[in-house]
Amino acid sequence: xxxxxxxxxxxxxxxxxxxxxxxxxxxxxxxxxxxxxxxxxxxxxxxxxxxxxxxxxxxxxxxxxxxxxxxxxxxxxxxxxxxxxxxxxxxxxxxxxxxxxxxxxxxxxxxxxxxxxxxxxxxxxxxxxxxxxxxxxxxxxxxxxxxxxxxxxxxxxxxxxxxxxxxxxxxxxxxxxxxxxxxxxxxxxxxxxxxxxxxxxxxxxxxxxxxxxxxxxxxxxxxxxxxxxxxxxxxxxxxxxxxxxxxxxxxxxxxxxxxxxxxxxxxxxxxxxxxxxxxxxxxxxxxxxxxxxxxxxxxxxxxxxxxxxxxxxxxxxxxxxxxxxxxxxxxxxxxxxxxxxxxxxxxxxxxxxxxxxxxxxxxxxxxxxxxxxxxxxxxxxxxxxxxxxxxxxxxxxxxxxxxxxxxxxxxxxxxxxxxxxxxxxxxxxxxxxxxxxxxxxxxxxxxxxxxxxxxxxxxxxxxxxxxxxxxxxxxx
Amino acid sequence: xxxxxxxxxxxxxxxxxxxxxxxxxxxxxxxxxxxxxxxxxxxxxxxxxxxxxxxxxxxxxxxxxxxxxxxxxxxxxxxxxxxxxxxxxxxxxxxxxxxxxxxxxxxxxxxxxxxxxxxxxxxxxxxxxxxxxxxxxxxxxxxxxxxxxxxxxxxxxxxxxxxxxxxxxxxxxxxxxxxxxxxxxxxxxxxxxxxxxxxxxxxxxxxxxxxxxxxxxxxxxxxxxxxxxxxxxxxxxxxxxxxxxxxxxxxxxxxxxx
Numbered sequence: 266x267x268x269x270x271x272x273x274x275x276x277x278x279x280x281x282x283x284x285x286x287x288x289x290x291x292x293x294x295x296x297x298x299x300x301x302x303x304x305x306x307x308x309x310x311x312x313x314x315x316x317x318x319x320x321x322x323x324x325x326x327x328x329x330x331x332x333x334x335x336x337x338x339x340x341x342x343x344x345x346x347x348x349x350x351x352x353x354x355x356x357x358x359x360x361x362x363x364x365x366x367x368x369x370x371x372x373x374x375x376x377x378x379x380x381x382x383x384x385x386x387x388x389x390x391x392x393x394x395x396x397x398x399x400x401x402x403x404x405x406x407x408x409x410x411x412x413x414x415x416x417x418x419x420x421x422x423x424x425x426x427x428x429x430x431x432x433x434x435x436x437x438x439x440x441x442x443x444x445x446x447x448x449x450x451x452x453x454x455x456x457x458x459x460x461x462x463x464x465x466x467x468x469x470x471x472x473x474x475x476x477x478x479x480x481x482x483x484x485x486x487x488x489x490x491x492x493x494x495x496x497x498x499x500x501x502x503x504x505x506x507x508x509x510x511x512x513x514x515x516x517x518x519x520x521x522x523x524x525x526x527x528x529x530x531x532x533x534x535x536x537x538x539x540x541x542x543x544x545x546x547x548x549x550x551x552x553x554x555x556x557x558x559x560x561x562x563x564x565x566x567x568x569x570x571x572x573x574x575x576x577x578x579x580x581x582x583x584x585x586x587x588x589x590x591x592x593x594x595x596x597x598x599x600x601x602x603x604x605x606x607x608x609x610x611x612x613x614x615x616x617x618x619x620x621x622x623x624x625x626x627x628x629x630x631x632x633x634x635x636x637x638x639x640x641x642x643x644x645x646x647x648x649x650x651x652x653x654x655x656x657x658x659x660x661x662x663x664x665x666x667x668x669x670x671x672x673x674x675x676x677x678x679x680x681x682x683x684x685x686x687x688x689x690x691x692x693x694x695x696x697x698x699x700x701x702x703x704x705x706x707x708x709x710x711x712x713x714x715x716x717x718x719x720x721x722x723x724x725x726x727x728x729x730x731x732x733x734x735x736x737x738x739x740x741x
Numbered sequence: 742x743x744x745x746x747x748x749x750x751x752x753x754x755x756x757x758x759x760x761x762x763x764x765x766x767x768x769x770x771x772x773x774x775x776x777x778x779x780x781x782x783x784x785x786x787x788x789x790x791x792x793x794x795x796x797x798x799x800x801x802x803x804x805x806x807x808x809x810x811x812x813x814x815x816x817x818x819x820x821x822x823x824x825x826x827x828x829x830x831x832x833x834x835x836x837x838x839x840x841x842x843x844x845x846x847x848x849x850x851x852x853x854x855x856x857x858x859x860x861x862x863x864x865x866x867x868x869x870x871x872x873x874x875x876x877x878x879x880x881x882x883x884x885x886x887x888x889x890x891x892x893x894x895x896x897x898x899x900x901x902x903x904x905x906x907x908x909x910x911x912x913x914x915x916x917x918x919x920x921x922x923x924x925x926x927x928x929x930x931x932x933x934x935x936x937x938x939x940x941x942x943x944x945x946x947x948x949x950x951x952x953x954x955x956x957x958x959x960x961x962x963x964x965x966x967x968x969x970x971x972x973x974x975x976x977x978x979x980x981x982x983x984x985x986x987x988x989x990x991x992x993x994x995x996x997x998x999x
Contacts, residue, residue, distance in 0.1 A: 295973050314777050325768040331752045338745075344954055350745040402979055403970035419970065426972045449968065449976040456980065461885055477953045487918060487966040487981025494914045494958065497876060505748065512949055513776060516936055520779045527969075530780055530901040531936075533800070534981065535961040539954045545910040548875035549958055559748050567755045571763035649762075 269412055271598045275622040282596040288423055292593045295422045296584035302528025303581055303636065312524070319521040320639040322514050323575040326506075327566075333475045333508045334557065340478025341555055344540030351558045354384030360556050361386060361467065361500055362393045368498050368552070370395060370464035374456075376482060376492045377401035378469025379417060379578055380502045383600045383613075384560060386467070398459045400488040402452055409436040415594030417580040417601065418526050423593050456488075466492030466550070470503035471522065471577075473555075474515050479539040480555065481515055483523065483532040490536045499538065499550035505557050506574040518577060525638040526579035561613035568653070570612040570646060575639040576605055582633035582643060588626055597623060604633035604643045611650060618659040624650040663709040682726070689722040696721035773941075780900035782934040789899040789932045790989045796902030800964025801977060802985040813990035814855050817924060818862065820986055821845065821889060824922050828888065841886025844868045846920055849911030854893045854928045854992060872913040890916035890982070891924045895952075895959075900935045903963040904987075907956035914958060923965070923982035928992035936961075 270278070282288055307315070326333055341348050351357035365373060373395050375381065387397045387408075399408040403421035407414055410432050414420030421429070426443055433439045439451050471483050480501050482489040493499050509515050515537075523529045542549030562574060583589045583603030594602040599610035599620055607623035614620055624647045633643045654660060655668075674680045695703045702718040705711070713719055725733075742750075755761065782792045787806075794804035807813050829837045849871050850856060859869045875881055892912070896905040904925060908914050917923055933939040943949035953959055966981030977983045 291972070298973055310779055311777060315779055318771060318775070318777055321769060322771050324764050325770045327764040328756065328766075328768040330756070331749050334749065334752075340954075344957075350743070350748055352744045352747060356744060400980065401970070402968045402976075406970070421970055424972075426974075429971060445971040445974045445976045448971060449979055453979060457885075460980070461881060474953070477950045479953050485966070486968050486979035488979070490914070490918050490960055491980055494918065495875075505752075510770065512953065513773075513937075513940055513944075514771065516940060517771075517776070517779075524779075529963075530796075531903050531961060531963040533962065533964050533967060537953060537959045537961075538957065539959075540957045542908070542957055543910070543955075546908055546957065547872040547910075547913045548915050549908060551876070557745075557748075559744075563748065563751050563755060566752075566761070566763075569762035571761070 269595050271413065271595065273598075275596075275598065275626075278596040278598055279592055279626075282592040287425055288593050289591050291425055292422055293590050295416075295419060296590055299419070299527055299580070300584045300636075303525055303584070304528075306524040306528040306530065310524075315517075315521050315524070316638050316640055319517055319577075320575065322509065322517060323577075323639050326508060326510065327571060327574055330505065330508070333510060334505060337473055337475040337478060337508050338557070340475065341540075342478075344478045345553070346478060346540050347552065347554045349554060349556045351556050351560070354558075354560045357384050357502055357556050357558045357560065358386055358389035360554075361502065362389055362395075364498065364500055364554055365390060365395050365465050366393060368464060370498065372396045372398065372459060372463040373465045373467055374398050374400050374459050374463040374488075374492050374496065375404075376466070376468035376484060376489045377404045377414075377420065378467070378502065379600065380469040380504055380558065381467065382414065384502070384558070386502065398456070398463070400456050400459065400486075400492065401484070402449065402486060405452055405456065406432060409433075413595070413600070415602070416583055417578050417603070417605075419580070423595070460491045460495045463496045465498040465500060466494075466496040467500045467502065468492050470501050470507050470555075472507050472509045472515055472518050473503060474510075474512055474537075475508050476511050477539055479512075479515075479537050480553075481519070481535055481537045483519065483535045485527075485529075485533040487534055490534050493536050493538050494549055497550055498552045498554070499541075500554045500556070501538075502556045502558060505559055505562055521638040522577045522579050525577075525581040525636065561615070564615075565609065565612040568612055568617070569649065570608060572641050573605065573608045573612060573646060575641055576609070577638060579638055581636040581638065585632040585636050587628060587630065587632070592626075597626070599623065604647070605641070608643060608646045608650065611654075617650075617653060617657060621654050621659045624654065661709075682728070685722075685726050689724060689726065692719075692721040693724060776937070778935055778937040780935055782899035786929050786932065786991075786993060789934060790929050792899040793897055793902055793927070793932050794987065794989060796899065797964060797985070797987055798902075800902050801967065802902065802964045802987065804987040804989060806989045808991050808994070810855055810990060810992065810995055813926065813988050814857060814861065816988045816990075817855065817858060817891065817926065818865065820924060820988070821862065821867065821891075822865065824889060824984070839886075841888050844870060844883070844887035844889075846870050846872060846884060846887045846890040846913060846916040848892050848913060848916055852893060852909065852911035853891070854926050855990075858891065871911075872915055875913070875915060884915050884919060887920050889922045889924065890918075890920040891926065892917045893926045893928075894931055896939045897927050897932045898934070898936045898939060899932055901963055903936065903961050905939070906960045906962055907952060908958040909956055914960070917960070917962065918981055920982060921978065922984040922986070925985065925987040927987050927989045929989060930993050930996070932989070
C-alpha cells in the first residue's frame with residue numbers, strides 16, 4: 266500500500282501512486298464499470314438532450330445567481346430554516362461548530378459531502394471536542410483508515426477488499442472476513458448506534474430548490490435520510506452555486522447527475538428537506554440550519570472560470586480520464602481531483618499557483634468534455650489555466666527564458682534557421698552518445714529525460730529537404 | 742459588512758462586468774414547453790403497474806399485483822408472516838427469537854390506503870407501532886429494533902420503480918427507513934408513467950410546492966438500500982431497508998364501485 270502524503274511535492278505523489286501496483290488496476294476496474302453504466306444510461310434516452318437542457322438551466326442560474334440566492338433564502342426562512350452565510354471555509358467551520366456547541370452536541374453523524382471535505386469540517390469539529398462519524402460506507406472506511414476520499418462519488422475506490430477487511434479487523438476489532446455482506450452488516454450495526462445517538466447531523470447539498478426552500482441530497486445507502494431525519498439538529502453546508510429555480514429543474518439535475526455518475530435512472534434515495542418537522546409530525550429534526558458558502562466560488566467566477574461552477578459533482582470526468590485512471594485521486598493532492606479537480610482546485614484557491622501542477626496533469630484528450638452532463642469545456646479551461654499560470658509567472662524561470670528566446674528566434678528567419686541547425690547537430694550528438702534515442706540532456710533540460718526519452722531532431726531541416734526534393738523534381 | 746451582503750454585492754458586481762468570460766450575457770430559462778421527459782413508460786394502469794414492478798425488480802425489490810383491497814390486505818399480512826418465518830429460519834442459534842422480530846412500524850390508519858391492518862396484525866401477535874415522537878427516548882428505543890415497516894406512497898413512477906414518500910402527521914419517516922424490511926402499499930391510482938408526469942399533474946393542480954413545503958421532508962425511494970463501495974461488489978441494506986416489497990392493488994375499480 267502506498268503511503269498517502271498530500272503535502273509531498275506533486276512529482277513525489279505521482280511517483281507514489283505509480284509505484285503502487287494495486288492502485289491503477291483497482292481504479293481502472295471501478296471507473297470502467299461506472300463509465301459503462303453511464304453510457305448505457307445515457308444512450309437509452311436522449312442523453313444529448315438531457316445534457317443540453319441541464320446546461321441551459323445551470324447557465325441561467327449562474328447568470329441570475331444573486332436573485333435565486335435571495336429567493337432561496339426567503340423560502341428557507343419562511344420554512345423555519347436558519348440561514349447562515351460564510352465567505353470562506355473558516356467562517357463556515359465556525360458557524361457549524363457554534364451550532365454544535367450551542368446545542369450541546371457530542372456526536373455528529375455526517376453524510377458524505379465534498380463541501381465539508383473542502384473546508385476540513387471534521388477537523389474543526391474534532392478540535393472542538395465533538396465526535397464526528399462519517400456514515401457513507403466508503404467514507405466510513407477511509408475515516409477509519411485516516412485518509413481523504415480519492416473520488417468524488419466513490420471515496421474508497423482505491424482500496425482492495427483485503428485492505429478494507431484489515432481496517433475493520435484492526436480498528437473495530439472484527440474477525441477478519443473477506444465477505445462484503447458481513448463487512449456491510451458490521452458497519453450497519455455500528456453506524457445504527459451513531460444515528461440513534463447523535464445530537465447533530467451534517468450533510469452537503471446536491472441541489473437546493475429556490476421556489477420551495479428545499480435541500481436535496483442523494484444517496485444509495487440511506488445515510489442521507491438518516492442524518493437529515495434522526496438527530497434533533499440538521500446542518501447543511503452548501504456552495505452558493507447549488508441552487509436550482511424550480512422542482513422540475515431539480516428533477517432534471519437529479520437525472521443528469523445519477524445517469525452520469527453511476528448510470529442509475531435515479532439514486533435509491535433522494536431526500537428533500539424543507540424545514541424542521543411540524544409540531545404534529547412524529548419524526549424529523551427540530552432545527553435545520555443551512556450555511557451558504559462562497560469559499561472561492563466568487564473568485565472562480567471573477568477569474569473567468571465560472572463555467573466550472575456548473576459542475577454537478579458526478580465524477581464522470583474522473584472515470585473517463587486516462588490520467589486519473591493511472592494515478593488515482595490522492596496524487597492530485599486536493600479535495601477535488603480528476604479533470605474537474607485540475608480546474609477548480611487552482612481556481613478556488615486563494616493563490617492560483619497553489620495547485621499549479623494540476624492543469625498540466627492532463628493530456629487534453631477531451632474525453633471529459635464529452636461525458637460531462639453539463640458539457641463543461643474542461644480542456645479549454647485547462648489551457649486557459651496554463652496560460653494564466655504563465656502570465657502569473659508561476660512557471661520555472663528557465664522555461665520563461667526559453668520561451669522568450671523562442672519568441673525572438675521565431676521572429677527572425679535567420680535566427681530560426683540557425684537555431685534549428687544547432688538543435689539538430691546538438692541533439693544528434695547526444696543521441697549518438699546514448700544510442701539512437703536521447704536518454705540524457707544537460708540541465709535544465711534533464712527534467713524531461715529523467716522520465717522519458719527524447720527523439721533527436723532530423724539531420725536535415727524540412728527546408729533543406731524540400732529544396733533538395735524540388736531540385737530532383739526539376740531535373741526530371 | 743455582513744458575509745451575506747458582501748457575497749451578494751460581489752456577485753452582482755462580477756456578473757455586471759461586460760468582459761466576464763462566463764456565463765454568457767443572455768441565458769434562457771427552461772420553459773414548461775421546452776422540458777424533456779427523460780425516461781418513458783406507456784400503457785393502461787395495469788401496464789404501468791407491471792412496469793413499475795419490473796423496474797423495482799431490477800433494483801432488487803420485489804412486488805405482487807392484486808385486484809382488490811381485501812386481497813391487498815391478505816397479501817400484506819401474508820408477507821409479514823413470511824418475513825418473520827424467514828428471519829427465524831435464517832438464524833443459526835437455538836433460541837432464534839430476538840427483540841423487535843414481531844415489531845412493525847406503521848403509518849397511521851388515516852394515511853394508509855388499506856384499513857384494518859393494525860387489528861389484524863395485532864391478532865397475529867405482531868406489535869404494531871405508530872411512531873408519535875421519535876425524540877422521546879423510550880419510543881426511540883422501541884422504534885430502533887422494529888424489523889419491518891409498512892407505509893403507503895404519495896406517488897409511484899413506473900419508468901424508474903420510484904415511490905414518493907412525503908412525511909406528515911401520520912406518516913413517520915422511520916417506518917420506511919430504519920427497519921430491515923419495508924412493505925409498500927401501492928394503490929394503482931397513484932402510479933404515474935414518470936416523475937415528470939407526476940410533477941406536471943401536481944403543478945397543474947397547484948399542489949406541487951405546497952406538498953414539498955408542508956411535508957417538510959419528501960423522499961424519492963427507488964429500491965432497497967445498497968452500496969458498491971467494497972470493490973464495486975453490490976451489498977444490500979447498508980442503512981435503509983435491505984428488503985423492499987410492493988403490494989400493488991387496484992383501488993380504481995373499488996372507487997368506481999363505491
